[in-house]
Amino acid sequence: MNESINIPWLVGSLVAAIAFVALNASMLVWLERKVAGHIQRRIGPKEVGPFGLFQSFADGLKLMSKQLIVPECSDRILFKVAPLLVMVPAIMSFVVIPFSENLVARNINIGLLVIFAFASVNVLGLLLGGWGSANKYAVISGARAVSQNVAYEIPMLVTVVTMIMVTQTMNLNEIVLQQPDIFHWYIFRLNASPLMPVAFLIFFVCSMAETNRAPFDLGEAESELVAGFHTEYAGMGFGLFFLGEYANVFIGCSLATILFLGGWQSPFGVFPGVWWFLLKVYTLIFVVMWARWTFPRTTLYGLLNLSWKILIPISLFNLVLTGVMLKVF
Amino acid sequence: MIRDKIKKEMAALSPVAMLETEHAAKGYDLDVRVSPDQVVAAAEIMDRAGFFIEAVTGVDWLLEAKAAPPKPKAPSEAGEQPEGGGAAEEAAPTAPEMEVVYDFNIASELCRVVVRTRIPRDNPELPTIQQVYPGANWHERETHDFFGIKFVGHPNLTPFLLPEDADFHPLLKG
Amino acid sequence: MRQLIESQSDETFILNLGPQHPSTHGVLRVKLQLDGEYIVEAEPVLGYCHRMHEKMGENRTFAQFMPNCGRMDYLSALAYNHGYVCAVEKAAGIEVPERAEWLRVITVELNRISSHLLWFGAYLLDLGGFTPLLYAFDDRERLLDILDTVTGSRLTYCYFRFGGVYNDIDENFVPAVREFVARMRTRLPMYHKLVTKNIILMKRLEGIGPVSAEMVRKYGATGPVARGSGVSYDVRKNEPYSVYPEVDFDVPVYSEGDSMARYKVRMDEIEQSLRIIEQGLNRLPEGPVMAPKAPKILKPPKGDFYQAVEAARGSFGVRLVSDGTNTPYRLKLRSPSYSNLSLFGEAAQGMLIADAIALLGSLDLVIPEIDR
Numbered sequence: 001m002n003e004s005i006n007i008p009w010l011v012g013s014l015v016a017a018i019a020f021v022a023l024n025a026s027m028l029v030w031l032e033r034k035v036a037g038h039i040q041r042r043i044g045p046k047e048v049g050p051f052g053l054f055q056s057f058a059d060g061l062k063l064m065s066k067q068l069i070v071p072e073c074s075d076r077i078l079f080k081v082a083p084l085l086v087m088v089p090a091i092m093s094f095v096v097i098p099f100s101e102n103l104v105a106r107n108i109n110i111g112l113l114v115i116f117a118f119a120s121v122n123v124l125g126l127l128l129g130g131w132g133s134a135n136k137y138a139v140i141s142g143a144r145a146v147s148q149n150v151a152y153e154i155p156m157l158v159t160v161v162t163m164i165m166v167t168q169t170m171n172l173n174e175i176v177l178q179q180p181d182i183f184h185w186y187i188f189r190l191n192a193s194p195l196m197p198v199a200f201l202i203f204f205v206c207s208m209a210e211t212n213r214a215p216f217d218l219g220e221a222e223s224e225l226v227a228g229f230h231t232e233y234a235g236m237g238f239g240l241f242f243l244g245e246y247a248n249v250f251i252g253c254s255l256a257t258i259l260f261l262g263g264w265q266s267p268f269g270v271f272p273g274v275w276w277f278l279l280k281v282y283t284l285i286f287v288v289m290w291a292r293w294t295f296p297r298t299t300l301y302g303l304l305n306l307s308w309k310i311l312i313p314i315s316l317f318n319l320v321l322t323g324v325m326l327k328v329f
Numbered sequence: 330m331i332r333d334k335i336k337k338e339m340a341a342l343s344p345v346a347m348l349e350t351e352h353a354a355k356g357y358d359l360d361v362r363v364s365p366d367q368v369v370a371a372a373e374i375m376d377r378a379g380f381f382i383e384a385v386t387g388v389d390w391l392l393e394a395k396a397a398p399p400k401p402k403a404p405s406e407a408g409e410q411p412e413g414g415g416a417a418e419e420a421a422p423t424a425p426e427m428e429v430v431y432d433f434n435i436a437s438e439l440c441r442v443v444v445r446t447r448i449p450r451d452n453p454e455l456p457t458i459q460q461v462y463p464g465a466n467w468h469e470r471e472t473h474d475f476f477g478i479k480f481v482g483h484p485n486l487t488p489f490l491l492p493e494d495a496d497f498h499p500l501l502k503g
Numbered sequence: 504m505r506q507l508i509e510s511q512s513d514e515t516f517i518l519n520l521g522p523q524h525p526s527t528h529g530v531l532r533v534k535l536q537l538d539g540e541y542i543v544e545a546e547p548v549l550g551y552c553h554r555m556h557e558k559m560g561e562n563r564t565f566a567q568f569m570p571n572c573g574r575m576d577y578l579s580a581l582a583y584n585h586g587y588v589c590a591v592e593k594a595a596g597i598e599v600p601e602r603a604e605w606l607r608v609i610t611v612e613l614n615r616i617s618s619h620l621l622w623f624g625a626y627l628l629d630l631g632g633f634t635p636l637l638y639a640f641d642d643r644e645r646l647l648d649i650l651d652t653v654t655g656s657r658l659t660y661c662y663f664r665f666g667g668v669y670n671d672i673d674e675n676f677v678p679a680v681r682e683f684v685a686r687m688r689t690r691l692p693m694y695h696k697l698v699t700k701n702i703i704l705m706k707r708l709e710g711i712g713p714v715s716a717e718m719v720r721k722y723g724a725t726g727p728v729a730r731g732s733g734v735s736y737d738v739r740k741n742e743p744y745s746v747y748p749e750v751d752f753d754v755p756v757y758s759e760g761d762s763m764a765r766y767k768v769r770m771d772e773i774e775q776s777l778r779i780i781e782q783g784l785n786r787l788p789e790g791p792v793m794a795p796k797a798p799k800i801l802k803p804p805k806g807d808f809y810q811a812v813e814a815a816r817g818s819f820g821v822r823l824v825s826d827g828t829n830t831p832y833r834l835k836l837r838s839p840s841y842s843n844l845s846l847f848g849e850a851a852q853g854m855l856i857a858d859a860i861a862l863l864g865s866l867d868l869v870i871p872e873i874d875r
Contacts, residue, residue, distance in 0.1 A: 432822070
């Protein structure tokens with residue numbers, strides 16, 4: 001790989017990443033509303049543009065035109081920094097995601113590490129936003145978000161460590177290259193570890209919990225905490241949290257795709273490319289939405305119990321098992 | 330039948346009046362009128378018998394006192410049907426009074442018991458029964474809101490349904 | 504962080520749940536004293552929707568008070584209509600024709616189903632499940648259309664009159680109700696499959712917010728709250744009124760006392776209401792819907808009268824004190840949610856916020872009914 005830094009390419013790809021995040025988010029909001037609509041036997045948005053496709057742009061315009069209100073008692077600096085702390089790392093993570101073999105901003109050897117390093121900043125944004133708002137609901141929500149993220153980062157990282165043991169690399173593009181067709185997808189590599197499908201499931205559930213998506217959206221549980229950490233945010237302050245959430249959902253699903261489902265590789269070994277990647281990612285995102293509109297919300301202790309008592313032991317067991325399998329075979 | 334049991338126990342309190350009523354006509358089976366200081370004892374009887382509390386409320390009899398000239402009348406005997414209806418109207422008192430009504434009911438059979446008491450209108454005070462029935466707490470607060478009746482021993486007689494600064498009692502007559 | 508520090512001690516802080524809060528369904532405010540997320544003390548604060556219906560009752564003639572009945576519990580307004588007209592009919596000694604009685608029972612039970620359906624949807628919304636709300640509203644919409652054709656309104660019904668009902672049904676009513684009953688019978692299993700047996704829901708409701716039978720008695724809770732705690736008390740059975748003695752139906756009782764039990768009671772009640780409605784349709788006699796001799800100006804005799812009916816939330820009682828004039832001397836309205844909510848403070852102690860929300864929702868509160 002070319003290790004010299006190509007500044008125009010990097011700037012261009014960052015701009016592209018920002019544009020993609022915004023476009024992706026508006027697309028996902030539209031998709032979410034359509035999915036929710038059809039699950040609930042409604043039509044969903046249909047007025048703005050064909051099939052209501054431009055609804056999110058209208059909403060985005062509205063959000064941008066709204067006044068940014070900073071509550072009087074709040075910590076002004078933290079309050080304003082928090083949405084950025086959610087948004088910026090999410091965009092940065094896009095730098096290393098291989099959309100196809102060549103469509104990657106920086107193909108670096110520690111891509112996986114970079115993503116997790118940035119992903120862990122996300123929770124800081126939620127906590128600071130909650131604390132800085134000087135709103136009791138927001139503070140409770142911030143505390144919830146932290147305990148939830150800590151609990152779910154562990155099984156997720158243990159699973160990722162397992163994957164690194166199997167793939168022997170942290171370069172995302174190389175991981176994809178190791179999975180040329182459906183039989184080589186890591187989710188079906190039972191010879192590496194018989195628990196691979198379980199590992200995928202753990203990873204997927206954890207990434208859902210990490211991104212605060214229902215049924216794990218305890219941080220913004222609106223029936224309990226009004227709107228959680230973004231209770232006091234108006235206009236684009238809220239909009240950035242919103243964008244960040246959808247960007248994180250995309251990153252979570254694309255990581256699951258890259259690690260387990262062969263990334264941009266075709267399942268049949270022909271026509272690999274960005275379309276396969278997007279197809280897989282959006283399928284996973286659809287599953288995330290489906291879960292959101294089907295399940296009621298869990299409670300915080302139910303969530304923590306699930307993590308500490310079920311997911312962490314299983315993922316640790318999987319780690320040991322994979323290590324043994326690697327040594328033996 | 331539980332009504333007879335209640336009747337017997339209530340009789341030990343020597344209530345002011347007690348009469349059996351026909352459920353179909355009145356909606357309750359036993360109408361007991363006690364003096365204000367016997368309210369707690371009456372509630373304890375109901376509690377021991379397994380009744381639940383349905384409501385506590387008041388009636389302001391000011392207009393009746395105005396309408397009827399004072400005339401002495403013997404309290405009606407138990408079982409006798411007075412011409413007015415319940416035990417409440419069996420005698421128009423000289424000084425205006427307020428009535429506090431406790432509705433008790435039981436889940437296991439058909440028996441609704443009404444316990445009433447009368448207190449002077451210018452000094453409406455009687456003991457609380459919320460230590461017997463915690464559910465009476467709210468009902469008594471509401472009654473205090475609406476009538477200004479003071480339930481002695483009640484921990485929190487602040488305005489409940491009315492605004493915090495309410496200094497009026499909307500259900501007082503006149 | 505000033506507000507956080509200003510609380511009573513260093514360990515706890517006060518959280519105002521409401522009066523504007525998504526899960527207090529209206530304008531209930533609950534003052535929570537919290538230790539972390541654990542509730543040390545919960546104190547409901549009422550009165551944000553207080554309109555003093557009882558005083559209005561004293562200033563109006565008996566008939567003029569009718570519209571108020573639909574504005575207390577706006578979700579089961581017909582049961583409130585029923586309680587009030589029964590009380591006045593009892594006081595004035597008005598006979599009601601049999602067809603009117605059956606129509607009352609049918610419409611009240613339809614109204615009960617619509618109330619339970621709305622509760623079902625809103626409760627799942629409290630628990631974070633969005634979709635059941637839309638499903639429930641889909642069913643409820645059909646129900647409201649049916650009730651609309653016969654009562655003339657969709658929510659705040661004022662259908663009953665002293666001595667009968669306001670309007671006879673048209674020829675479409677019976678087939679429409681039959682169709683609804685058949686449809687609802689297919690929908691209920693779907694709800695159970697989608698929602699009741701959902702593992703997350705079971706974890707969130709089972710064992711949460713236990714209310715003992717003793718607590719139910721001490722606080723005077725009635726309706727599904729009592730029946731979820733093993734107290735078999737239903738005014739329709741215990742103190743039969745109207746034509747309920749002639750109807751064959753069961754009173755669902757669960758003894759667990761947790762939120763799941765209350766949930767199941769309401770879901771089973773929908774089924775029982777369907778049974779009642781079916782029997783009502785089969786036995787609906789021909790005849791007038793108003794008593795021919797019902798007086799235009801009511802002057803019930805002196806005395807006090809009590810009438811309880813089973814509203815969707817429990818026993819609704821009317822204590823009517825008449826002084827022989829054309830207005831009530833005193834009209835006490837005993838609303839079930841008022842007593843049901845009063846046990847919340849004790850039951851919620853030591854709970855987590857999320858569980859307290861599950862408990863609060865399972866009480867099925869309608870705030871205008873509590874505040875009156």
